Amino acid sequence: MKIKIWGARGSRPTPLLDEQVKNKISAVIQRVQPRDLVSPAARERFLASLPPSLFGTVGGNTACIQISPRKGATILIDAGSGIAEVAAQMMRSLNPEREYHIFFTHFHYDHVQGLPFFGPAYNPNCSVHFYSPIPEIRSILSSHMQHPFFPVTMEEKMARNLQFHVLDHRPVTIGSVTVSWRELNHPGRGFGYRFEEAGRTFVHASDVELLQSDFEKTPENRRFFGNADAMILDTQYTLGEAIEKYNWGHSSFSLGVDFATAWNVRALYLFHHEPLYDDAKLHKNLQLARWYAQRLGNLELEVYISQEGMEITP
Numbered sequence: 212m213k214i215k216i217w218g219a220r221g222s223r224p225t226p227l228l229d230e231q232v233k234n235k236i237s238a239v240i241q242r243v244q245p246r247d248l249v250s251p252a253a254r255e256r257f258l259a260s261l262p263p264s265l266f267g268t269v270g271g272n273t274a275c276i277q278i279s280p281r282k283g284a285t286i287l288i289d290a291g292s293g294i295a296e297v298a299a300q301m302m303r304s305l306n307p308e309r310e311y312h313i314f315f316t317h318f319h320y321d322h323v324q325g326l327p328f329f330g331p332a333y334n335p336n337c338s339v340h341f342y343s344p345i346p347e348i349r350s351i352l353s354s355h356m357q358h359p360f361f362p363v364t365m366e367e368k369m370a371r372n373l374q375f376h377v378l379d380h381r382p383v384t385i386g387s388v389t390v391s392w393r394e395l396n397h398p399g400r401g402f403g404y405r406f407e408e409a410g411r412t413f414v415h416a417s418d419v420e421l422l423q424s425d426f427e428k429t430p431e432n433r434r435f436f437g438n439a440d441a442m443i444l445d446t447q448y449t450l451g452e453a454i455e456k457y458n459w460g461h462s463s464f465s466l467g468v469d470f471a472t473a474w475n476v477r478a479l480y481l482f483h484h485e486p487l488y489d490d491a492k493l494h495k496n497l498q499l500a501r502w503y504a505q506r507l508g509n510l511e512l513e514v515y516i517s518q519e520g521m522e523i524t525p
């Protein structure tokens with residue numbers, strides 16, 4: 212399977228601000244030397260040498276992850292504002308996907324707000340399947356897409372193309388991928404998903420405020436979290452902030468490193484970025500997370516920051 216990140220921001224969409232763009236440009240200008248401008252190749256080398264916090268951005272769209280199985284239709288996790296970009300890309304495609312399977316972690320705004328802009332759900336040639344363990348999935352999703360919040364309703368304009376699936380404890384198979392789920396500690400209930408294909412595993416655990424019980428070596432925990440090749444984990448805060456925001460439903464990046472270490476995860480992707488953190492702060496947190504993994508003696512753990520457009524092959 213291939214995974215693509217379309218939105219990694221937590222809580223609310225977070226466009227780059229004018230001042231942040233100016234700061235990036237000014238930091239780049241301070242670094243440039245005359246020799247970096249002598250040829251197109253030199254300019255390319257200079258740009259490639261810039262830190263990712265200057266030449267790029269983690270992006271401001273809220274949660275949406277795409278999984279493309281080796282065989283079978285497109286899977287999405289959540290419909291935050293990033294899902295509108297999935298739809299836009301499909302519109303540009305010469306051979307657009309016609310079948311989508313969207314797994315909802317929960318229904319907070321940052322995980323559903325892009326749904327009204329997901330073009331395939333309006334297209335009679337497409338079918339869109341929605342999944343959640345919450346039995347009221349249909350009424351919950353349609354209640355947020357109606358007058359006066361949006362000019363067209365889900366029931367009028369999408370319903371013919373939609374199918375709703377309430378998950379029980381049996382895994383679901385989509386093409387070559389098997390999907391299982393478990394409940395996570397988050398206000399109003401939230402769910403993590405584990406995707407397996409040909410011996411490779413990807414775990415999506417967001418939103419979650421990790422509990423001591425998530426670290427316990429029970430068969431259930433081991434089955435769900437254990438030995439993931441890649442894990443996207445809610446690491447919204449620094450440790451200090453996570454303590455201040457106890458019970459808000461999110462975790463710190465340092466606890467995330469502890470967690471990935473406890474469950475022998477190969478690659479950890481920090482996710483659900485705090486809207487108040489700019490690219491510089493997020494990349495600093497990434498460096499601290501890597502440093503902390505080394506301090507723990509976990510030299511095998513790879514730590515990355517989820518960024519829009521990033522592709523992952525678990």
Ligand SMILES: [Zn+2]
Nearest residue numbers: 221222321418
């Ligand atoms: Zn969220």
Ligand SMILES: [Zn+2]
Nearest residue numbers: 317319397418
């Ligand atoms: Zn939430």
